Amino acid sequence: MNVRVFIGSILSLLPSAAWSQCGNGVPSAGNPGCIPPDAYYHQGNGGTSSYREVWENHWGAIAQDKETGRGGFAKNQGSESEAKKNALTNCKDRGGSNCEIILVYRNTCVAAAIGATKGTGFSTSLTEDEAGEKVIARCHEYGDHPCKVVYSACSLPVRVQ
8 A cells, every 4th residue: 555655646746648838939839739829720521731832823825816726825924914924025025926824824734736627725634645635536536636735834723932
């Protein structure tokens, strides 16, 4: 009996396992994971916590001179206006004189295909290959043969935090 009392006395001197000390500026009360106050805390299926992710958008654009068929492209631009401006400039540099924006995309991939009779078609998807497959399938649905992918690119978001 004396041994039990002695062990109980020793254990009462040890700090509680539930108590934790967080770093400077991080409150510990009600915050067992010491999550900083500016972080996004998600209590999901597994009860795990995660920080808020920050992503930078990337834009792309396609411009075309419909009279000459000349085209211009821009990808991985920081804004929609920057993508449009650079696609128009690229179109003019490639010989277009009446260039117009015909497609703008953000955080995805794009493919352009030309058919034998119906003109140019576009498709977007998560990968260049998938966008190409989709635009060729659409070209064939419209009865245009043969169809050829003439441009594909991705402007995917980039994680910055």
